[in-house]
Amino acid sequence: MPNFMDFIERANSGPILTEKDFNMESLIPNIRDIVKEYDISLDKENPISSDDAMADRLYEAAIELLARTGIYCEDTNRIIQLDRKEIIQSVQDFREGAASFGDGRDRRHFKSRKPEDTQLPWLHVGTGIVASSEEIAMAQIEGYGSIPEANSVSIPAFSRVKGMPVTGGSPLEIYASINSVQAARKALWRCGRPGLPIMNLLSSSTTATGTIAGSYPAFGLRPSDGWLIDVLAEMKVNFETLNRLAFIQIINGNIGSTAVPIIGGYAGGAPGTALAMTAYFMVGMHLFQGTYHLTLPIHFNSGCNSMREALWVFAITGRAASRNTCYPAIALGFAASGPCTKMYFYEAAATILSQVPSGYAGIQTPHPAKAVIDDAVTPMEALFAVELTKAVTGIKTHRANELANQLLEKYENEIPKAPAGKKYQECYDLHTRKPSEAYRRLYDEVKAELSGIGIPFI
Amino acid sequence: MxxxxxxxxxxxxxxxxxxxxxxxxxxxxxxxxxxxxxxxxxxxxxxxxxxxxxxxxxxxxxxxxxxxxxxxxxxxxxxxxxxxxNKQKISKLGTALLATVKGDMHNIGKNIVATVLETNGFEVVDIGIDQSTLNIIEAAQKHKADFIGLSSVMTTTMPYQKEVIETLSEMGLREKFFVLVGGGPVTQKWADEIGADGYGDTAVDAVGVAKKLLEKKG
CATH class of the missing domain: 1.10.1240.10 (Methionine synthase domain)
Structure with a gap:
């Protein structure tokens, strides 16, 4: 089996071509052809698919896509070619549950699930992509750590250091990376969960240099945490990616492969996006040699993934990967609406309903307001994701589909004009770090409403 | 035929x-x-x-x-x-110089905007990802651009959009170009804060914004 060095060699010696030619002559036609050849089609009426036969075809189609297309390295302008037999071998060789995360009483093994599994998914709380100020970030993380069921946290990116905006590749990125981990550790210590793993890499760092700085043993991430490293959309890597991979392999950290295929981007519509999203599981196991995966599609226009096409992508991809591999994957929803709105909870519920019965091993807090508004996330959204995931674990797919359709009726036409909601400081008390009375009331109202349509909250 | x-x-x-x-x-x-x-x-x-x-x-x-x-x-x-x-000329609405700012390796959004602008009659010069402020300004001058379109997909690269606008002002070139900003975390509020001329929530919006600015210019 090839090791990481072999892939580096392929990145330096594979077929050379421009990125445009890779997109136009290889990636796009291959995706279009394979979608047709394997008969992958969207069923808009049934977004939470229970079609096992299509899921298995999707898995086979994803291997075919990788074997035909490979992965493009933007820095060498060469294709890292992937061999079908080697990909299958990597899937077979993946050691389920071999990796553990966290320390002390928060040390856990992250295991895969199957569709309609009754095992509670791994609960990954927080929204690392949303940037926060240092003070708010600490309050948010303390809130996440205070949720007893949380298995891991995703810590926010810092947008400023000493009042200066953090810019990628600058010394401020180094400070932001280190500060964010230190603040997170302090917050987790304060809520009595010092061993809870951080599993989103360092959102404050956009370069490998920032990642390496934030991994310094004295105050950075630990090997028992997880480092997310991304495949670029679609089917591309660059040296920043490979540099991170090289470093984390050397320090024996948990590599979390991640990818965000774009619905409407190079992969085309929902079927092509599901194809790419499934292929990224294999990229994670094979090329990245990861221990876990984090995945989500994003719609190119709406910037979220709560619309029915995206729910279908989540569902069919989760089903394809969980039926055919043991690679544990966290699914991540992106809501159009923000905190302290009813619509956020409808969107979050629909995305989680598309993920839990489809076999995802982990569920992350759906990100509010497309994750683009600083400070616009609170522990209430994390708590909702945990409570909802517990409520729907073991649910039958067809029932999840019925519930999702009911929820879609409530919000899908509102996505283009979704409410931005409130920031942490607007719906939480900064001193007590508790939600406002109004937010608490809204939360209870939504839970009662969702119970009314048949979601069995515990 | x-x-x-x-x-x-x-x-x-x-x-x-x-x-x-x-x-x-x-x-x-x-x-x-x-x-x-x-x-x-x-x-x-x-x-x-x-x-x-x-x-x-x-x-x-x-x-x-x-x-x-x-x-x-x-x-x-x-x-x-x-x-x-034949010494003929294809009429173009204007020239847009597009770039993803320094430190940012994302290109899909920018590529969509480039293609949508082209299909709507604009001349597009796309200089790619991870472009420094001075590279962007130099290219805009070289290609006699009407617009500079700046894409940023991460909060940590958004400040470079501001830097381009500030540097244009420092160089006495601000009035020569319309600056349009876009990207996942970019909002109208951010565009207003940094003094951009336009913001598009989607690629298609960018076309409308560009056309309106040109009309204003006359």
């Missing part, structure tokens, strides 16, 4: 993203003595308008848009020499 049929075939080739057909029909237009500008305006551009409308309505996606643009360009390789020989 008569003239009307050739024009229809050119439009069809673009809509279907069929590069070979676009080339063949462009050659047919030349062989039949069609005015090359008419072949562009009433054939190729008509097809691009259909593709653009399909993209706006969500019926088609980036691959269809790119394949259409590729077919358009393939036909233009045949028509362009004739247009130049």
């Amino acid at each position: 008569n003239k009307q049929e050739i024009l229809e075939q050119l439009a069809k080739a673009v809509v279907e993203g069929d590069k070979n057909s676009a080339r063949e029909n462009a050659q047919a237009a030349v062989d039949e003595g069609l005015d090359p500008l008419e072949a562009v305006d009433r054939g190729l551009s008509k097809g691009m308008a259909v593709v653009g409308a399909n993209f706006e309505s969500g019926e088609s996606f980036l691959p269809e848009l790119l394949m259409a643009a590729d077919s358009f360009n393939a036909a233009m390789e045949i028509l362009n020499p004739l247009i130049e020989a």
Whole structure:
């Protein structure tokens, strides 16, 4: 089996071509052809698919896509070619549950699930992509750590250091990376969960240099945490990616492969996006040699993934990967609406309903307001994701589909004009770090409403 | 084929993203003595308008848009020499210089904007990802751009959008270019804060914003 060095060699010696030619002559036609050849089609009426036969075809189609297309390295302008037999071998060789995360009483093994599994998914709380100020970030993380069921946290990116905006590749990125981990550790210590793993890499760092700085043993991430490293959309890597991979392999950290295929981007519509999203599981196991995966599609226009096409992508991809591999994957929803709105909870519920019965091993807090508004996330959204995931674990797919359709009726036409909601400081008390009375009331109202349509909250 | 049929075939080739057909029909237009500008305006551009409308309505996606643009360009390789020989000019609404700012390696959003602008009659110069402020300004001057479009997909690279605007001011060049900003975390509020001239929530919005700014300029 090839090791990481072999892939580096392929990145330096594979077929050379421009990125445009890779997109136009290889990636796009291959995706279009394979979608047709394997008969992958969207069923808009049934977004939470229970079609096992299509899921298995999707898995086979994803291997075919990788074997035909490979992965493009933007820095060498060469294709890292992937061999079908080697990909299958990597899937077979993946050691389920071999990796553990966290320390002390928060040390856990992250295991895969199957569709309609009754095992509670791994609960990954927080929204690392949303940037926060240092003070708010600490309050948010303390809130996440205070949720007893949380298995891991995703810590926010810092947008400023000493009042200066953090810019990628600058010394401020180094400070932001280190500060964010230190603040997170302090917050987790304060809520009595010092061993809870951080599993989103360092959102404050956009370069490998920032990642390496934030991994310094004295105050950075630990090997028992997880480092997310991304495949670029679609089917591309660059040296920043490979540099991170090289470093984390050397320090024996948990590599979390991640990818965000774009619905409407190079992969085309929902079927092509599901194809790419499934292929990224294999990229994670094979090329990245990861221990876990984090995945989500994003719609190119709406910037979220709560619309029915995206729910279908989540569902069919989760089903394809969980039926055919043991690679544990966290699914991540992106809501159009923000905190302290009813619509956020409808969107979050629909995305989680598309993920839990489809076999995802982990569920992350759906990100509010497309994750683009600083400070616009609170522990209430994390708590909702945990409570909802517990409520729907073991649910039958067809029932999840019925519930999702009911929820879609409530919000899908509102996505283009979704409410931005409130920031942490607007719906939480900064001193007590508790939600406002109004937010608490809204939360209870939504839970009662969702119970009314048949979601069995515990 | 008569003239009307050739024009229809050119439009069809673009809509279907069929590069070979676009080339063949462009050659047919030349062989039949069609005015090359008419072949562009009433054939190729008509097809691009259909593709653009399909993209706006969500019926088609980036691959269809790119394949259409590729077919358009393939036909233009045949028509362009004739247009130049006739000393004719294809009218363009304006020139947009697009870049993803320093430290940011994301290009899909920018590429979509580039293609949508092209399909709507703009000249686009795309200088790629991870571009420093001075590179962007130098390229805008070199290509005599009307617009500078700056993409940023991470909160940590958004400050570079501000840096471009501030540097343009410091260099006394701010009035020469409209600056449009976009990208996942970019909002109208951010655009207002940094003094950008325009912001597009989606790629299609960018076209409307660019056209309005040009109208304002007169």
